[in-house]
Amino acid sequence: MTETKFPQQLVERANPDRVSSALAASSNGTYVNGQQVEQAALSDGDLLSFGHHQMVFDDIAPHDYVDTGRVSLRAEGLRVTAGARNLLPDLSFALEECSLLAVVGPSGTGKSTLLEALTGNHPAQAGTVRYQDRDLYAEYADLRHRIGLVPQDDIPHHQLTVRRAIRSAAGLRFGADVTPAERDQRIDEVLDQLALTTHADQRIAMIRPSVEITRRRFRLVRRRSMVGL
Structure with missing residues (x-):
């Protein structure tokens, strides 16, 4: 630390x-x-x-403040409607620390709506989300820095190297009070955490499809979400 x-x-x-x-x-x-x-x-x-x-x-x-990363998440009475459609019908559940939840279902059943509500990107019309017992919606401006959402599709800039793609994300997520040296240090930390250090200067467009490369590209998207955390 x-x-x-x-x-x-x-x-x-x-x-x-x-x-x-x-x-x-x-x-x-x-x-x-x-x-x-x-x-x-x-x-x-x-x-x-x-x-x-x-x-x-x-x-x-x-x-x-020593943050161990062990965070609980609790949804309470989430409800979202669109016209006559009830997308989230008073949904409540709790996720304990270090737990994993799979949200599955056919298209149009509210999976994306639920994720948007849980992350605070688009709050539910009713109900609350509690992040480590803090009201996510009420404290979103602060807590948004601690939440990462990985999109389904891989969206890095393919003509950039892995490091430059990460740096572009860091430039958007960090404020002007973070120095370039501090930003680069965080980028190096996340590259190391995701085992991407040896590929940091490789252009994304040059990566040929394979199972392992797909995993690397997924890790890159994860890293872009993590870099500002």
């Missing part, structure tokens, strides 16, 4: 009760417990977020 910098952040003691004020200037916005702020009173245990970084206010100063 690397040390997280608090970009242009001022944290100061406000009174002896250890309630502090925080002022930030992050291009991605600064959030306290999921709510975007410019300045806010802090109490012990408050969660501060900016971009894909998180810090927790403990005692008199913010510290790196």
Whole structure:
């Protein structure tokens, strides 16, 4: 785990009760417990977020928040209608940490609608989604940095190398407060995680179809979703 910098952040003691004020200037916005702020009173245990970084206010100063990646997801009464069609009929279920759920069914049965609702891209008309007990819809501006959606179709730019395709995605997902060196470090980390380092400078269009190459290209799409996390 690397040390997280608090970009242009001022944290100061406000009174002896250890309630502090925080002022930030992050291009991605600064959030306290999921709510975007410019300045806010802090109490012990408050969660501060900016971009894909998180810090927790403990005692008199913010510290790196250790995210183990073990996140639960719960849907409660999701409902989506389109005219007379009921696409999601009050759907509720829970996914525990590190679980896998397959959504299967014929075309037009609401699979994409469900995924869009679960990720917050298109919230359900009724109901809530709770991400690690946080309201995804209410805190979407903050939590969206922690959710990746891999499309069914492979959509990288085929004339780019793997690394350049990743870098283009990183440029869209990271704010101006993330330096090029920090962005490249994250790209290298994700390439290593997905075993794509040796293919980083290979043009995507030159990849010939095969089972293994298909897996690599799928990993590339995954990586494009992961790079801003």
